[in-house]
Amino acid sequence: xxxxxxxxxxxxxxxSAIIVICSLVTIPSVVPFTLQTFAIFLCLNILGAKKxxxxxxxxxxxxxxxxxxxxxxxxxxGALLNVTGGYIIGFIFSALTxxxxxxxxxxxxxxxxxxxxSFMGLGVCYISGTFWYVLLFIKNGDTxxxxxxFMICVLPFIIPDILKILLALSLSxxxxxxxxxx
Numbered sequence: 001x002x003x004x005x006x007x008x009x010x011x012x013x014x015x016s017a018i019i020v021i022c023s024l025v026t027i028p029s030v031v032p033f034t035l036q037t038f039a040i041f042l043c044l045n046i047l048g049a050k051k052x053x054x055x056x057x058x059x060x061x062x063x064x065x066x067x068x069x070x071x072x073x074x075x076x077x078g079a080l081l082n083v084t085g086g087y088i089i090g091f092i093f094s095a096l097t098x099x100x101x102x103x104x105x106x107x108x109x110x111x112x113x114x115x116x117x118s119f120m121g122l123g124v125c126y127i128s129g130t131f132w133y134v135l136l137f138i139k140n141g142d143t144x145x146x147x148x149x150f151m152i153c154v155l156p157f158i159i160p161d162i163l164k165i166l167l168a169l170s171l172s173x174x175x176x177x178x179x180x181x182x
Contacts (some may be wrong), residue, residue, distance in 0.1 A: 011179070012051050015043040020069040023059075031083060031129070031153050036148045038164035040091050040097075041118045045172035046179070049123020049124030056091050063088070093128050094121035111169065118165045118173040126154045 001009075022035035044052035059069060068075040071084060080088055101117035130146065130153045137144040 002123075008051060011047055012055045012058065015039070015047055015052070015055040016062070019056065020062070021061040023069060023071050024073060026071045028072065029156075030103055031133070031157070032155070033160065034071045035164065036071070036078070036091070036131070037122065037125070037161050040094060041121070041165050042135075042168040042172055042175075044121070044168055045114050045118070046099045046175055049102055051064060051121070053095040053099065056095050060088060083133055083136060084129070086135075087125055087129035089132070090125035091126030094125040097121040097124045111173070115165070115169055118154060118169065119162075121162055122165060126157075129153055172177050 019036065019039040022039035025035045040052075040056060042098035043055050044064075046052075047055060063069045063075045063079060064077055066076045070079045071087060078099075079085065098117040098121040101120055102113055105113045105116075130149050133143055133153050134146055134149045137149075
């Protein structure tokens with residue numbers, strides 16, 4: 001294996017572990033507050049979209065096979081079927097959105113494009129998670145409006161998630177310099 005491939009595999013694995021660690025930092029709620037979004041966007045901003053998606057998929061795979069890597073030390077396919085499952089799957093859509101935006105606008109200012117791509121990816125994750133939340137209510141015979149679900153699932157998280165993205169973008173430049181040096 002070449003040094004570049006070994007470095008890529010190491011970084012992908014490291015960021016999967018960082019996502020796990022940040023997922024376990026949880027403040028319980030209907031939809032728990034975690035540092036997952038920070039880790040997801042740090043991962044994407046440092047590794048780039050392709051390697052970032054692989055790292056996110058590894059994290060999700062570890063949870064699906066039963067390791068307690070999701071918030072609240074949960075794991076297994078059942079964790080994807082509860083109220084947070086739409087957000088976990090939404091991380092994949094976030095990464096794909098990030099990839100598309102950074103690919104389409106790769107000639108522009110990288111920091112600005114990455115910031116826009118991160119915010120757009122976060123929006124896609126919010127939509128995925130909120131729709132999943134509404135579907136779970138409908139499946140259980142209850143009703144909830146999308147706006148009510150938005151108020152529960154998104155509104156309390158907007159400012160903290162914006163701050164997490166700004167921190168991730170800020171740290172990614174510094175961390176990338178360290179990675180390049182080594």
